[in-house]
Amino acid sequence: MIEVVDAGRWTTIQDRGRPGLERFGIPPGGAADWFAAAVANRIVGNQEDAALLECTAAGPTLRFDADAVVALTGANSPRAPNWQPVRTARGSSLTIGTIAPGLRTYIAVRGGINVPLVLGSRSFCQRGTFGGGFGRPLQRGDGLAIGRLGEHEPLTMPWPESHRLPARGPWEVRVIAGPQHDAFAQGALERLTATACRVAPEIDRMGLRLETPGLRLQPQEIVTVPMPAGAIQVTPSGGLIVLHVDHQSTGGYPAIATVIRADLALLAQARPGETVRFRSIDQLEAARAWRRLTGWLELDQ
């Protein structure tokens, strides 16, 4: 058992989510930084679908009532070793504290966090207030059971720095044009990719607002359409909303371009005030970007 001594700012249980239920209005969810979460499970030797903790801005303090192996990945948590297996003794505590640079730290525990599956996933769904064990973020006093999803031996070495993503901006985020690029004037995407966008204060797992200084795109109105994670919606005021893992399944603002899956991990770590530049690529380059990261995960140590 793990006791939540302090819950941190916004700590939730996540796994790889529940994609495929968008037709019921259910977001795919899962770890916002899918790459850091996958590495954390890899370090402690867990199966890929083991649930872990996603901490935002300020992490929790946890007390372990049994020996455990944990790993912290993603955004930097200065008070504990990151990107490597950490053995915590029975009765000891782990304090994450303030997280920076980056926004989200993942805590994997060997065996996984064992909470009931809801619609095929252990992830907390904020909009539906279900999943994640409690149907809410963690609170002080919660008890977390450790599961049996350890599969391999934990790694013995730190995860190589060459196989990590950057933790702070400026961010270069790759996109595929569309699907609603024809709701914009010709050249609109080129003007967007030439703009240094700024992350606004309104960011969460549903989406990130970005300001586009000096650029005002004027989209046509569209009939509500289904939207994937990564869709860059342009609102009537000209600002952007980039949909993230807990995104609404349909939207009424046209998407000028869509962030590739690999780079959703970068946006999960972006903080208000940081710069985002979009770069338009083709499907071949997107496939290469994906293979690069999944190749890193197959690292043989």
Added chain:
Amino acid sequence: MWQITPAGDRALLVTVGRTIDPSLLGQVLALDRALADRRPSGLISTVPAYASLLCHYDPETTDAARLAASIRQLDGQTDASIPFGPVVDVPTRYDGPDMADVALKTNLTPAAVIEAHASREYLVYCVGFAPGFTYCGALPDQLVVPRLASPRLRVPAGSIGVAGRQTGIYAVESPGGWNLIGRTALRLFDAAADPPARFKPGDRLRFVPMS
């Protein structure tokens, strides 16, 4: 002619039209059924809404061009009529916080708003936005009002709203910008149920006033 465009690096969006029209929804649902029958290699799941269908695929099994070609083969080959199902009654208390405002804006009495809203069958065009949220149309002309100037942060589950030519039901508590005219005790979303949403596109419903 369907338009098929990439939606990122693992989905395609098939757009069959650009208006709210039962025959376009019929085409979307027919394509959805045809894809469920034929299961093109690499297709993982689909999301229908109004006049378009999002098709999620596994880029390690197929690619955008190959999947687009299999979808194109179905253009003009499907029966686009909407299967006729039962009309579901939605018991409704017309006591929403915006009822007086909607009456004012439409130049109707609240009783006339209720009468107009409850007088017809609606087609479900989409379940989306939030878990179980049910978009229905089309609203009678005299009930068309714009969205709220600033959305509410919290709209209770079961709230029934109107906006433009649409009426909809909030299945879970969420933010929302529609004019709330009533509420229903009918449960529209249950994560433990199969399927978790009470309605799906193509369903028909009517609002039944409760005193």
